[in-house]
Amino acid sequence: MSTDDVYALMARSQELPYGEAKTVLVEDALRRAEATGDDVLAFHVRVRLTDAYRYGGEPVKAFATFSRSLADHDRDPGRYDETHGLLWQMKAIVSSLTLFPEIPLDKTYTVLDDMERRYKAGGHSLQAVYHYRNVVARHVGDGSADEWYAKWRAAERDELSDCEGCDPTGMARHLVEAGRHEEAFEIAAPVLNATLTCNEQPQSIQTAMLPVYLRTGRAEQAADAHRRAYRVHRARLADLSDVAEHLEFCAITGNEARGLEIVQRHLGWLDRAPSVHAEMEFCAAAALVLGRIAAAGHGEATVRRPAADGRPAADVPLPDLRTELAERATELAGRFDARNETSHQGDKVRAVLEAEPAAEFVPLAAHHRRPAQAPAPPRPVADEDGDLAAEDDLDTLLDIADQRRTRRDMPRTLAAWRRFDVLAETAEPTPLQKARRLDGKGVEHAVADEREAAAECWEETYRLFSELGDETRRHRALGRLGAMHARLGDPRGLDEMIAAAGHFTSNPTGEGDATGSLLRLATAYVELDRPADALATLDRVDPDDDPDSAGELWFLRGQALLMSADADGAVAALRRSADAARASDDPEQAAPPVLLLARTLARLPSGPDDEVITLIDEGLAALSGPSPMRAAAHSERGLALLALERPADAAADLAEAIAGWTAEGLHEQAIHLRVDLAAAYLSAGRHLEAAETAEEALAGLTAPGDGEAERRCRLILAHAQKELGEEDAAASFTSLAQDAAREGRHDAVAHFLNEAADVLTSLDLDGQAAERYAEAAEAYEKAGDPYGVVRTRRRRAMSLLWTGDADAAVTVADAARTALAGLPPDNEPARVWETALVSYDQARILAQVGRLPEAASAASAAVDGFTALDETAPAEEAARLRDDITAAMER
Template sequence: MSIDDVAALMTQADELPYGEARTILVEDALRRAEAAGDDVLAFRVRARLTDAYQYGGEPAKAFATFSRTLAEHDRDPGRFDETHVLLWQMKAVVSSLTLFPEIPLDRTYALLDDMERRYLAGGHSLQAVYRRRHVVAQHVGDGAADNWYLKWRAAQRDELSDCEGCDPTGMVRHLARVGRHEEAFEIAAPVLSSELSCNEQPQSVLTAMLPVYLHTGRPEQAADAHRRAYRVHRGRLADLGDIAEHLQFCAITGNAARGLEIVQRHLGWLDRAPSPHSEMEFAAASALVLDRVAAAGHGGAAVRRPASDGRPAADVPLPELRAELAERATMLAARFDDRNGTSRQGDKVRATLAAEPLVEFLPLAAHHRRPVPAPSPAPPEDVTSVDDLDALLDIADRRRTHEDVDVTLAAWRRFDVLAESAEPTPLQNARRLDGRGVERALDGDEEGAIACWEETSRLFGELGDETRRHRALGRLGAMRAKRGDPRGLEEMTAAAEHFASHPTEDGDATGSLLRLAYAHVEGDRPADALAALDRVDPDDAPDRAGEMWFVRGRSLLLAGQTDDGVAALRRSVEAARASGGVKEAATPMLLLARVLARHEGAADEETLALLDEVIAALPAGSPMRAAAHSERGLALLAGDRPADAVADLAEAIAGWTAEGLHEQAVHLRVDLAAGYLSTGRFLEAAEAAEEALPALEGPSAPEDRRNRDAGRRCRLILAHAQKEMGEEDAAATFAALAEHAAEDGEHGAVAHFLDEAGEVLTGLDRDAQAAARFAAAAEAFEKAGDPYGVVRARRRAAMCLLWCGERDQAVPAMEAARAALASLPPDNEPARIWETALVSYDQGRLLAQIGRLPEAASHASAAVDGFSALDETGPAEEAARLRDEITSAMRE
């Protein structure tokens, strides 16, 4: 085993976030260091392993590594000199000891005393010691916690104090617990406005601020803090206790659905919780969320429990899981209280399980907001005093025509009550049966409606009432046509023919032809629809002119006659406005706006004016209003006005979701994500995209081209949003896009996405991984026939290899980049010179690093010449500085 092997493993580990993969590499490095017999190297690696365990979600393992490194240091401080590291780690170990009820408190207090002794001996401030004494006192419910807090705040900070984000975070938590929320806000304000680079920040301070924001009347900041912090916590097992705080936040802010998603995502972590304390907190908060879900009327739901410890995955009834988690939390709290000799942890669990909502509903994003309830309708016509059966049936028929469903149903209910004591006539019974068909249709019982109308038409026929018989036939035919029954068209045609030769004063001829035309439009038969409309007598039912022009417009559009269709829709809008105002005209206005937006490809003044009218005319909560917001948002987005579009798209999604029409909201979420991305709202873009992805790519997603393309677009938006936020997940998202593109044989797209992944990784100092991505991108560029991409990707791969310490691989990788220059097309001399100069510059840097100075100087000079030939002054000066540094080093 060589020391170089250990160094290589530690370099790889440094490129990974804390977690299982990083820990495995450090453990391997420790085994190799011990096998090599290098005690000092093993000591240093073991100290790093303590951090890996602590921050990777395995603090119990850190106790052993820390104890050994501390003992080795004490035995020979000169040889095992990591004093600062050990004193720093001691803080985390003290806090972690309290999280395991099987560890006696005496051990924690002994380590605290030892920590204070070592800090004093080293001449350090006791500020960090006071904080840990406060933590322990707070954990057991010791009243001395307040005094330790005062000492902690008063003591001078030094190099062993927690970072400028973590230290105030602890203070915020204390102040929030004792109800001093405004003071907590003041302490956190400067922290939140600064740049924090600690592994635990800013997510920890944002999580601590959740109750502070809620209690100080800052709900929007609370929602933002939840979204930003949970994004980081959700990928870290070590943060399970923090995730519990976000669950409780969801439960007390009316976001039980969001909380349920979080429970489902992390439920499997309970079996490998970092500590019994975090297990207890997560179980209690999860039980609270499930209680809220049940209170919202979803107690019959089931929660998917992932497989673990030989137990298969299974759907667990929500009440059963809630009871199990509450019992789990309560039992763990009892173990802590037995150890501590207080009721502190049990009190906390009981308070969590009984927590009441703090606000009815706090929207976490614009499109999560609940739409304003629709205004109450005007009081319906009172039919309770009507005792005449015919009068009630007439009221029902008249108000049904005006779509006044409440009055219609009330009249029929009143008829039914009176019919129990009065014997209706056969005609009255037939009319009431006709109404029952309407009731069945309103309830979605199409077969029941058909059965009623079949019998109704027969009864009217026996009674010789041909007008009512053919009205019933028209309704029956429309329902059958909707279900694909060919008899429907025959029945509607028969009704139309009857009323053409036997017109009524009620406009039945127009009504039957319009019904027939509608059926032809729905059946994709525009010529037949237009033929039916041509038979309409404009004098038969002038109040239905708007409807007639609307159906004509739809028919013409279906026939591909866009200009004529638009003209017909404009006439429909005018006629509907004249007869019923803007509300009556909303349907043709919405379709006209949609057609204009698609036809023009953007939002023109007429389109936006129409949609403005529709939105202003319809009540909140109306599905048509949601559709209008959707159209206006899409039109604005197409018109390159994303900042204006996002408000409408969010409103539309909120409307569709409130109505339970989730399918309509899915694709809009992708558009909303695009709008957020274009306006620099990267967090919102990522969250909207993540909400849409399961419905586009999940197991229940429709397998069609539209959904597939939307899924790819959604993932691309997510990747760029993650990249802009500096999230590590961006590299994986770009890699997934490359895999999708590879399935389609799109080599250019594969190369682009791999290149983006490399860009993200190198920006995060994950240079070994970046080098692999750039190398793969070069191969894809080659398959795509892009020689420039090949040169750039190979050059960047070489530099990443240099930065991660793989110098032996970096040299041939750069030589491969230079060889690829020969494939650049000769007809673009400036581009060829530019790429050659870049390769020369980077090759000069690389060779200088490994001591091949004469070659390095030659390449740097070539870079100067290339950049100068293109009049690129800045790059030429930079290359000249490199050349001069190399030649100066050669003279020394």
């Protein structure tokens, strides 16, 4: 074994986040360090292993490594000199000791006393000591917590105090437990928007503030803190306790579905919980979520429990799992209370299991909220018929109902029928009156979308009018019956409507029956995708028979022309329909033609324009409340604004549309629209919302025809993750590259691998970046892109340099220079630019390996290249590099 192996392993571990993979590397490094016999090297690796255990979710293992490191230091402080690091780790050891009920509480107090002694001996402030005495006091429910908090606040901070994010986090947690929420907000406010670089921040303070926000009326801030913090916690086993807090938040804010997703995602972590206390907290919070879901009527659901320790994966009934988790939390709390000789942990668990909603539904994103209720447009008051309560004539009431039988006047129509029904209890209606009233009952069923019941009424109505010899009413009933049969898929429907239309065109009534029957038939043809028959039927309409139907006639013609691929004719027809609707006394009639016209114009080759937005604005203003049409209008306006490169405006409409579709139970439309919303958020620079929305959409894009939308969504997610600085972005781009490789799209493979490498470079994961750049260079070669080959080889060389492998960097830089020969000769500026970049980076690499004359020559070439292109800033930077190398040569 050599020390070089140890340093190499430690260097590799630095590129990994805290977790099992990093811990395994550091453990291997420790074994190798011990094998070399270099005790000092082993000591320093062991100190780093303590951090790996703590942040990687195995704090119980940190006790042994910390104790050994502290003992080595105490035996020979001069040789094992890492005093500051050990005193810093001591804080976490104190906190961790409370998390395992099998560790006597006296042990914790002993370490606390030793910590205080060491801090005093080193001349340090006792601020951190008071902090952790407060932590222990709060854990056991000791009233001295307030005293320690006061001393903690009053003591001077020093280099051993927790960071500027963690210190206020601990204070906020104390104040929350004391019910002092406004004070907690004041403590945390100064750092909430600060840039915090600690491994535990800002997610820890955001999590601690959840109850503060909820109980001080800051619901939107609570939702934002949940989304931002949980996004970090969800990847860290060590944060299981924090995940439990987010579960409780979801349960008490009406977000049980989100809570169930979190339970499902982390349930397997219980088998390797970082501590007994974290296991207890997760079990209690998960049980609360499951209880809420059962209370909402979903107790028959199951939860997938992953396989572990020889136990196969299985679907567990929700009530059974809820009971199991609640009992486990209670049993663990009992163990803590027995150790602590208080009831505090049990009280906390019971409070979680019995927690009541802290607020009404708190939407976690704009599209999660309920759709907005638009104010109803003013309606004309129809009072010319007088007071229906004073009307005693049955025929008059039926006439009023027939006259008012429109969507706009349905309340008055129903009122007339209700009055008729009251009178009919004492006055026997005539057979004709009974038939007319039965006809009305069919209308009532149709309005309620009770189709079979409506058809039954009209079948009986048709028979009664036939017996009475009333041909006009008989054929009116036949037309309505035919339309309902058509909607029910009954083939008789079309023939019935044709017969009714034929009767009224041959026997006009002067009351618009011919027009009504033809429009009804044309509507059926449109719904059956028979535009030619619809247009032929509309051609039979006499415009003088019912002038008030002009808007509907032109609307149907516009629909049929669209189906016939006659966009120009459709636009003209829809414009006439909109004009006719605007002239009517019912503003809502304008909504369908106006919105369809907007949709049609938006899909012309020229794309949407300002007129499209104006038309949708008009259509939305005409609608009186949530409906599928309103959701469609917001969808259309959002997509139009997105196409017009107004993503911030588009996001508001798309969010409203998703809320509307969801409220209507039309989840497929909502799922696909989430992809567009994610795109809008990404373009608007709202990267967290883009990532969250894209992940929601991906969960639902599982249908066979969703492939293209799914790929687009993954690309949006990858870019959002990149902008958020998340390492997952590299994996997302790599996955997209793998898909492109299966399809033989080498240019896309190269692009995505290059994106992945750039992400890794930005995160200082240079070894991994070098691998991705190498793969990207190969893909660029296959794609026939010589510029891509040069760029990725050059960037790979620099990545290798930053990993410390300068020799490999020299080789790859030479390969980048060789690739310059492949650049096309017809673009001299591009050739000069790429050559100058290669020369500049090659100079940096050669200088690192001591080949200074060659490095100086390469730097001079870079200066010449940048200067030739009038690139002043790069030329000056290259000149400084050349001068530094020359100075080094002269020393």
